[in-house]
Amino acid sequence: MLIGEVSAATGIDTQTIRFYERQGLLPTANRAPNGYRIYNDTVISRLQFVRASQSAGLTLADITGILTQRDSGDAPCAHVSGLLEEKLADVRARQFELAALAADLGRLIESSHDLDPADCSDADICHIISAPRVGQDEASNARTLH
Amino acid sequence: MLIGEVSAATGIDTQTIRFYERQGLLPTANRAPNGYRIYNDTVISRLQFVRASQSAGLTLADITGILTQRDSGDAPCAHVSGLLEEKLADVRARQFELAALAADLGRLIESSHDLDPADCSDADICHIISAPRVGQDEASNARTLH
DNA sequence: CTAAACCTTGAAGTTGAGTATAAGGTCAAG
DNA sequence: CTTGACCTTATACTCAACTTCAAGGTTTAG
Secondary structure, three states: OHHHHHHHOOOOOHHHHHHHHHOOOOOEEEOOOOEEOOOOOOHHHHHHHHHHHHHOOOOOOHHHHHHHHHHHHOEEEHHHHHHHHHHHHHHHHHHOOOOOHHHHHHHHHHHHHHHHHHHOOOOOOHHHHOOOOOOOOOHOOOOOOO | OHHHHHHHOOOOHHHHHHHHHHHHOOOOOOOOOOOOOOOOOOOHHHHHHHHHHHHHOOOOOHHHHHHHHHHOOOOOOHHHHHHHHHHHHHHHHHHHHHHHHHHHHHHHHHHHOOEEEEEEEOOOOHHHOOOOOOOOOOOOOOOOOO
8 A cells, every 4th residue: 555545545644644654653664666655554543543542632742652552562551541531631621721711701801891992091002901800810820722 | 121120020031021022012122322121111011911911812913913003093992802702702612622522531531441451452552542432423533632 | 350140132942733845756648 | 758646855834922042242249
């Protein structure tokens, strides 16, 4: 199988497949006499594993770790469980942050309905954002939108 | 005021303040005869506005837009309201994605309790992630953790 | 005189996961 | 013999918001 066929079979761009090889997610490919990469179909399931792992929130570095362990003969199950628990904790933390941000935005938007643009002074730039608000929580810095 | 004092007053690194100037978030600073940047205290509230806007999820590009409008004499209120509505929509979309990801991770973790590492074959790399699961939703690709 | 604590500039590096560009070799069809 | 679809490599670029590095000038204290 040539790289284009692997690409067609997986939906992953040829450039990306070469990139994964450079990153160590795929073993160094065998070559035909003309220099073309030659694959057997184990590469398909490996690439599908990469995509499945990504959709579970794992990074390529995480996935490299799993694959390396598997390639060395170990079952990576315990390692994977740990990673998934970590990711779930990350997701929950991010959900918490986003909930707070959504609440902030909601308050800001609501206050914008009550404020008159004519009252917006030059010094505070925009009174929707910079007008002093009561009960503003200090932790709201450090929150960003991703 | 020198740049270090502005930094101390706002908690924003001097390098970052120079970076903001290059990005157009701060006007070109006046200079002392020795070349040092000299600030008056309007820069403090401007930097605080930047931080407040960031904590509302606005990007530096968004903030540059607001500041430019304000500097040209317009009240940016209508523009800001629009931005905040957009950001809230982004946050809600992200919350939705994260909820789906959290559910996926929960299912994966639960299945990992039921699976035996001894049953994990070489071919599927890790049966927690790659074992065929019923009712897997197609949209779960395209989700990433941020 | 020297050391420290400031300040200056420009350029490059960081992170993650690719994507794009350039310049070229290979192969089958017509 | 040429066109087009493949394949190869290396290098650079993308996004955002900084951070780090290198190499130097200025000021103040001892």
